[in-house]
Amino acid sequence: MSTNDNDPHSDPEKCMEILLRVPLTLHYLTEGNANVIYSIAPNTTDPDLALHDHCCVLRMRKDLPTTRPTLVNMTAIRDRITPLFGPEHVHNLMPKALYPLTENTLQQADEILRKLDKHLAESKAGSRVPAGRGPGHPPLNEEPHAVLMPNLRHGDHTLFHEFKPKWLHQSPSAPAGARRCRTCATNALKRSKGGKKGKGDSGFCPLDLFSDDRAIIKGILQKIDPEHGDSDWFIDAFLQQIQPVIQHLATLQAEHNTEVLKTPAILAHTTMLLRWRRLKVAHVKLADLDLKLMTDENLKKWAKMENELISSGVYTSTAMPGSACALERQLD
Numbered sequence: 001m002s003t004n005d006n007d008p009h010s011d012p013e014k015c016m017e018i019l020l021r022v023p024l025t026l027h028y029l030t031e032g033n034a035n036v037i038y039s040i041a042p043n044t045t046d047p048d049l050a051l052h053d054h055c056c057v058l059r060m061r062k063d064l065p066t067t068r069p070t071l072v073n074m075t076a077i078r079d080r081i082t083p084l085f086g087p088e089h090v091h092n093l094m095p096k097a098l099y100p101l102t103e104n105t106l107q108q109a110d111e112i113l114r115k116l117d118k119h120l121a122e123s124k125a126g127s128r129v130p131a132g133r134g135p136g137h138p139p140l141n142e143e144p145h146a147v148l149m150p151n152l153r154h155g156d157h158t159l160f161h162e163f164k165p166k167w168l169h170q171s172p173s174a175p176a177g178a179r180r181c182r183t184c185a186t187n188a189l190k191r192s193k194g195g196k197k198g199k200g201d202s203g204f205c206p207l208d209l210f211s212d213d214r215a216i217i218k219g220i221l222q223k224i225d226p227e228h229g230d231s232d233w234f235i236d237a238f239l240q241q242i243q244p245v246i247q248h249l250a251t252l253q254a255e256h257n258t259e260v261l262k263t264p265a266i267l268a269h270t271t272m273l274l275r276w277r278r279l280k281v282a283h284v285k286l287a288d289l290d291l292k293l294m295t296d297e298n299l300k301k302w303a304k305m306e307n308e309l310i311s312s313g314v315y316t317s318t319a320m321p322g323s324a325c326a327l328e329r330q331l332d
């Protein structure tokens, strides 16, 4: 962990420890289907504490029948996901702390959402979520917790990247002679239907993430960051510091490949976050390793997708548009 400069946020765990002890002011940052993310500033006159404005975020659960209590989620991650990473890689998991909510924090959040909804309605700019007015948060007696996490995008002299490594092995049910891996096949099928380019479609083949060929790695990094992707510092750091984490993820995906999708699916949906300081990798963190993905509905959806990949012939087709899969290159 980089502690060799004066960055007060070089150890995100320390930032979180400080922020757990002070009252917070919330600012709306973004939201997903299940949570709203607030950027937070300590409400304090102490200059040392005040330094930690916006270096962390608070993730607050939405009041929906599909969301589970924060404590239940955090416990499940601690018991099911964290042990998979062992002492060597546990620091690559996004740090998270259980934050005890107060009436004041909850009121601030509800007020922010109420104003935002009002503003959006008045400006006819739509609503917070496509399906209509976004729900607020559950009452304190139903949800006494939020999740405190570092904001890796924050800070001077920092650079931030994120990408999804996706499926790092071929699907066990892919047909013989496949020209595409599971991710490239999924992306090709979606593109052939004219669908929107999904978050998992990074434009590179996940199997290439293990390559020791600098030209191939450069190609991937240029997709992740067109401005810096061809820099030697980026390629070197990828090969030395980032590839071992991807390798571990791949090992875990392979070990759990027989478990009817559940754990490998969670591992395949993770997001890799890179925080750089002065052109050196300060943090490689995996986020979104969330057990909420393990719903029966999602499992059915993924099984249906795999059946469609097989029946549509997209694994083996020679006439599909899109980026070249590592498997296809090996065959040509």
Ligand SMILES: [Zn+2]
Binding pocket: 180, 181, 182, 183, 184, 185, 205, 206, 207, 324, 325, 326, 327
């Ligand atoms: Zn591929």
